[in-house]
Amino acid sequence: MFVLHGLWYGAGMALSETSQASQATGTSAVKAFEVRRATSADAQDMARVWQETVDMLAQADARFRLKPNAPDIWLNTLLESLARDDLAVFVAESVSTPGRILGYIVGSVMDNLPTLLPERHGLVSELAVDSHGKAGGIGRQLFEALTSWFGERDVTHVQALVPAHQPVAQAFWRALGASELYDLMWLRLE
Numbered sequence: 001m002f003v004l005h006g007l008w009y010g011a012g013m014a015l016s017e018t019s020q021a022s023q024a025t026g027t028s029a030v031k032a033f034e035v036r037r038a039t040s041a042d043a044q045d046m047a048r049v050w051q052e053t054v055d056m057l058a059q060a061d062a063r064f065r066l067k068p069n070a071p072d073i074w075l076n077t078l079l080e081s082l083a084r085d086d087l088a089v090f091v092a093e094s095v096s097t098p099g100r101i102l103g104y105i106v107g108s109v110m111d112n113l114p115t116l117l118p119e120r121h122g123l124v125s126e127l128a129v130d131s132h133g134k135a136g137g138i139g140r141q142l143f144e145a146l147t148s149w150f151g152e153r154d155v156t157h158v159q160a161l162v163p164a165h166q167p168v169a170q171a172f173w174r175a176l177g178a179s180e181l182y183d184l185m186w187l188r189l190e
Helices: 017-023 040-060 070-079 138-152 165-176
Strands: 005-006 033-035 085-094 101-111 118-128 157-160
Touching: 033 138, 040 085, 040 101, 040 118, 070 085, 070 165, 085 138, 101 138, 118 138
Parallel strands: 005 157, 118 157
Antiparallel strands: 033 085, 085 101, 101 118
16 A cells, blocks of 8 residues: 655646547457566657656746756666666557557655655656557556555655646546645745
C-alpha cells in the first residue's frame, strides 16, 4: 500500500475511445503498449514526449520557461539517470510501432526530512504521456511498474510533482488516491 502526496509534472492522460468502449462493454481490447525499463535506445523518442509535455506546460503557465539548451540538458540527465541505482525510468512502448515511446515515468528514492517518518520516500519527478498515443491506461501502468520498483526497496510513501494549472494531471493522481500535502508557492523577486 502506497501513500501518495504532492503534485505531478506531465501531459494529459485521457482514455482513448477504444479503451472507453472496451471498459463499457467489459470486452478485452488488444494490448496497445508494453511497459518496461527504459534503455539509452529509448532516449530520443522519450525526448519527443518530453518536448510535447514541456510545451504544453509552458502554454498553461507563463512561469514555466526553459533554458535555450534545455533539450540537451534533459537528454544528458536522462542518459546519466539510466545508470543510477536509486532511480528508475520506465517507458510504455507501442506494440504496433516498436521503438515508439507513448509515455515514460521517472522515480527515485529520497531521504525524507530528518524529523519526519518514513525516513525514505519515493519521488515521481516526471510522468509524461504522448497525447497522440491513442491508448488508455498508459499513466496508470507506468505508475504500477514504478510502485513495484519502490516496493522492492521498502518504500511505502510516494510524492509526485503536479502543476496546479493541469486539471487532467491533478485528476489522474487523485484517482490513484493522492492527497495534497502542501502547496508550493513561487515568488518572483525583482
